[in-house]
Amino acid sequence: LTRCLTALAAAAALSASFAASAREYSVSTVLSDAFPWGQAAQKWADLVEERSNGEITLRVYPNAQLVAxxxxxxxxxxxxxxxxxxxxxxINWSPQVPELNLFNLPFLMADNADLDAVTQGEAGKLAFAAIKKRGIVPLAWAENGFRELSNSAKPVQTPADLAGLKIRVVGSPLFQDTFNALGANPTQMSWADAKPALTTGAVDGQENPLSVFDVARIDQVGQKYLTLWHYMADPLIFAVNQRVWKKLPEADRELLRQAAIDAGKWEIEMSRSAEVKRLADIRERGVEVIELTDEQRQAFVEATRSVHETWAPKIGTELLDAARTAIAE
Ligand code: X2X
Structure with missing residues (x-):
């Protein structure tokens, strides 16, 4: 019996040490590596594999498949x-982390410089603190991009043009408020349901970055009009479950964090530098691209001001002020 128990203990120890030397972790994304978003996750996985000499494997599960x-x-x-x-x-995390609605506020950030000022400064630190407070360890930023508006019905140049249009919107209830304020008819649904809804005409329009419009071939589901209104951008965040994080040796944490920072920087540059070509390709496919004058854009800004008032208390004054200061500087 003793010999038998010794053998069992040895087997258990062996399997434990095996588990410790070849560790695999799941990484969830919404978009696959056909898109910059999925490429950011894959880059992270590649860097971690390489820098850990194959000891840590990050397996990327796209299409939000781990949450059906x-x-x-x-x-x-x-x-x-x-x-x-x-x-x-x-966007997708803001139902659980209300502070992240900061990034969903319409027309808060006008361009990449504004976005970088927010994520890389005090506001970015406060946003990370809000995530940490809820049991998740944030490591680094990447981005999905500035979200533009498309529809199948008409060139949208004024809020009045949106009247009655059914628009597919994403997760946070803030988007309902934005599109209601504009007089549109918003319908919340997941990305998985969005393309079928556009195909059947259940909805008339949607909003997503140029990279998503381009790669997902949104033009092929009847979206003929694309308004470049840059109304908001959703950053992406690399993050880890707290219990997984606590079990990692310090050196592995540093490796994961640095690889996330490097992958994020790489993706942001890559994604931004592809925008001009993407827009040219979209135009070439026959999509009518509407560029707004400053005055036209201002009409959208004014029509959605109430959303800022409604959501400011949920986002928090400290964070909102830090963001506004960073943008103004
Ligand atoms: O669902 C969307 O529109 C997408 C893919 O952009 C997000 O996950 C936020």
Whole structure:
């Protein structure tokens, strides 16, 4: 019996040490590596594989498949440990982290310089603190991009043009408020449901970055008009479940964090530098691209001001002020 128990203990120790030397973690994303978003996650996985000499494997699960396509459940699933890590959008996490609605505020940030000032400064630190407070360890930023408006019905140049148009919107209830303020008819649904809804005409329009419009070939589902209004951008965040993080040796944490920072920087540059070509390709496919004058854009800004008032208390004054200061500087 003793010999038998010794053998069992040895086997258990062996399997434990094996598990410790070849570790694999799940990483959730909404978009696959056909898109910059999925490429950011894959870059992270590649850098980690390489720098850990194959000891740490990050396996990327795209299409929000670990939460059956419901991207607004990703944060909760990561917190509960169903998912180890994610490269997730601030939009999809904002139902659980209300502070992240900062990035959803219409026309708060006008361009990449504004966005960088927010994520790289005090506001970015406060946003990370809000995530940490809810049991997730944020590591670095990437981005999905400035979101533009498309529809199948008409060139949209004024809020009045949106009257009655059915627009597919994403997770946070803030988007309902924005599109209601504009007089449109918003319908919340996951990305998995969006393309079928556009195809059948159940909805008339949607909003997403140029990279998503381009790669997902949104023009092929009847979206003939694209208004460049740059009304908001959703940054992506590399993050880890807290229990997974606590179990990691310090050196591995540093490796994961630095690889996330490097992958994020790489993706942001790559994605931004592709925008001009993407827009040219979209135009070439026959999509009518509407560029707004400053006055036209201002009409959208004014029509959505109420959204800032409604959501400021949920975002928090300290964070909002830090963002506004960073943008103004
Ligand atoms: O669902 C969307 O529109 C997408 C893919 O952009 C996000 O996950 C925020």
């Amino acid at each position: 396509g419901d991207q607004t459940k990703e944060f909760s699933a990561m917190r509960s440990g169903l998912i180890d890590m994610a490269v997730g959008s601030t």
